[in-house]
Amino acid sequence: MPEFSDKSEELTQKPKELKPVEELAPQPEDTGVVEPQSVNEIVQEAEDKQEIKLSPPSKEMAAKMLAEVGFKDRLEGTKMAAMAGDIRESLYSFKEAVKFLHFNVGSWTDRGIGSIGYINPVELEKWIRNVFGDLELAEAIGTEIKVNINYKDQARAIMPLMQQRLRQCEEIAGEETKA
16 A cells, blocks of 8 residues: 655645735836827927938929829828728828828827828838939938838938928928018
8 A cells, every 4th residue: 555645744834925916017117118209209309319400402302392293103101000900091292291101109009099100211212212303311211221220210210301301391482482
């Protein structure tokens, strides 16, 4: 007959101290969640750090950048939203592309209202170079593509460049209408 050991001693030992659940759960500062920023905050932050200052475009370039392009020269973007999914959009002007490009992931998982206005950075660079002939802006975007590895960083670096160029074009066009 097999022998049984006396394990009554082991059973009477106290269990290890358990930590309260609050100590095990990640604390708000430990979650790694970054508070969402508005597009304007992102652009302002990038502009404050930005080293690239574009020279003002010519009157002809400004007019071309503010004009709509035809179907053949349009740029394709994708609006990515948690609730609606991906929606392809055709962009027919530089101004439209500037407004479309955004990276707002705020509440992406909480309420599904965050979105990303995705434009392939390489295609954007080619579009600006080939359709508008703005070599300076295209080269600046190309530099940001090389320096920044992921799309979020690329978009956050490209947005202020595009907004800078749009402001320059609108200022030149405003001076034209005043004259």
